[in-house]
Amino acid sequence: MTTLTQPTPQVHLVNHPLVQHKLSLMRRKDASTNSFRTLLNEISMLMAYEVTRDMPMQDVEIETPLETMTAKMIDGKKLVFVSILRAGNGILDGVLTVVPGARVGHIGLYRDPNTLQPVEYYFKMPKDMEERDIVVVDPMLATGNSAVAAVSRLKQLKPKSIKFLCLLTCPEGIATMHKTHPDVEIFTAAIDRQLNEHGYILPGLGDAGDRIFGTQ
Numbered sequence: 001m002t003t004l005t006q007p008t009p010q011v012h013l014v015n016h017p018l019v020q021h022k023l024s025l026m027r028r029k030d031a032s033t034n035s036f037r038t039l040l041n042e043i044s045m046l047m048a049y050e051v052t053r054d055m056p057m058q059d060v061e062i063e064t065p066l067e068t069m070t071a072k073m074i075d076g077k078k079l080v081f082v083s084i085l086r087a088g089n090g091i092l093d094g095v096l097t098v099v100p101g102a103r104v105g106h107i108g109l110y111r112d113p114n115t116l117q118p119v120e121y122y123f124k125m126p127k128d129m130e131e132r133d134i135v136v137v138d139p140m141l142a143t144g145n146s147a148v149a150a151v152s153r154l155k156q157l158k159p160k161s162i163k164f165l166c167l168l169t170c171p172e173g174i175a176t177m178h179k180t181h182p183d184v185e186i187f188t189a190a191i192d193r194q195l196n197e198h199g200y201i202l203p204g205l206g207d208a209g210d211r212i213f214g215t216q
């Protein structure tokens, strides 16, 4: 379905026209909370196809109405979507619609006002993480500090692989992730120009959490 281009080896830009169109609708400041959330849900479904493109397949014997055949199937239970709270939850519904058997983990981080470093306040994962492939979800890969902290924490559980799925990123966020975790592939719908002095992506779409939950 979507055509992928790879601006760098580890960044997959999902530039399918449907994704780009929906993203443009979301960026508009007058998009309602309802339409922002609905569009994010739809884009998340489309991006789930790309992030799962190389999922392992199993040969399974099935019966068609006409005969027996060996068919390909995936084991969705091996996949864990890990949401970085709270905005990551806006991506979960969409990706779980496409891979309903996937497991879900949550990680909560806040920024210490003195050190400016991410501090973990919540961490809940399925068991047997060493047997699983992880897709971390967060709409905005901005400074990259939370994303790097989340991935570092998840690596302690020795999962089979970790990918990062976001809606928007910028050169600074990609650089931060690559510096610490060059092995983590990033899937994004856009690479915007830059961060501003408050850590917001420009031109961006504002505060993703506020726009998803209507809290601004």
Ligand code: URA
Binding pocket: 087, 140, 142, 199, 200, 201, 202, 204, 205, 206, 207, 208, 209
């Ligand atoms: N988080 C957001 O919600 N928006 C940004 O632009 C950057 C980080």
